[in-house]
Amino acid sequence: MILRLVKDKLTWIFLIATALMALLMTFSYLGAFLSPVDNTHNLPLAVVNGDQGFNTGQQTLNYGQQVVAQLTGPQANDMLKWSLLDKRELAEAELKQNKYYAVLVIPTNYSAALAAIANPTTAQPQAAQVEILTNLAAGTLAGSQAQAAAQAVVAELARSTSSQLVESLAAAGATLAPQRAALLGNPVQAKIVPLTTIGTHSARGMSAFYFALMLTLSGFIGTNILGTLIDIYSEQRHRKKLKISSMRIFYAKVVLYGLMAVIAGVCVTWMAVGLLGMDTPDWFTLGLFAILGTLAVAAVSLFFQTAFGRLGLLVGIIFFTILGVPASGGAYPVQMIPGFWQFLYNLLPMRYLTDGIRSLLFLGGNQEAGLGMALVVLPAYAISGILLAWFTSYQIGRRNSWEAADGLVDQIIEHAVEVDAGANQ
16 A cells, blocks of 8 residues: 555645645745834834923924924834824824824923023933833734834934034033033933733733634634534434435534634633633623634634635635744734735734734724724624625535535645556556
């Protein structure tokens, strides 16, 4: 048998397929996650300029406008994308919608504070303090990268502003006390303000991604377990010369997969929240969304099984995990992965599952933070998967040329094996 397998060209086709899968998995995870900093493009940050300027009597200073021009003007690289917002309230609202990962807020007295430092007659000048509003709900890497970028901007502002003030004082021939000179060396300071909060049982903001991954795997594995059961039952009837139509198999799978989606969604939610203590403000709504997400995964898996038969498992692995996980925006934000994965980000269901869960866990169920789109896309996936599976089952039964449990690719492979076996006899 071993010799025959080695000589069989189909064996080598499957071995090549195995090698291609190894290459694809390596390309997928390492290719997407290996160089997040190098891959970062247009990481969204915002700046709010509340500076009212300051009139010295000889000129009007507006250091806030200089900051805005520096951030939103032509950049040496495209790693960061700064947007100018009118009000702090707008910045807070859009930060809670995950539109930005951090916001730099310039206070109303920014120019006045810097002018006071440069004025030797000011009794007790204070450093100009800017706020960095952070979004911890965006995930560990997104939040830390955005905060680091904003802090680097403040540090650069301190250096450049210090140079300007020193030149101004030198031109005026002023002398400064040591305390004022130290303040002049660091005239701009940052205050970190976490605007979105996460609990201690939230995997540092990554629990939304992990929860979405568990739902995806539970739904996918559950459909394959039940699909195997139905296929075994179908084959037993076939051996007994009892016919079973592809449509009956389809309806059986729809019912069982729907029941499985409810059970899996409830179990994952109970385990995560009830037993492991994952932070969530509303476990009931989270559980309902978990059922919806699992149902979408089950429906797509049903189509893969119906169309590809035994190879449906392989197609599902590629679709849900090899492609779906890197493109989900859960582990790394979409702006920190290569362009190919950014393209898939808008297409694959795990992105919407992750966004919806993140909104429920950390952002108060904000529809604009991804939940609204998830409630549109996930049902669309569920309905499309069922309809496509129904159509495929109908075509199989209509042609009556395949065994009921087989898919199109199954039949092609079986036919190739039969032809090859006949040629070797």
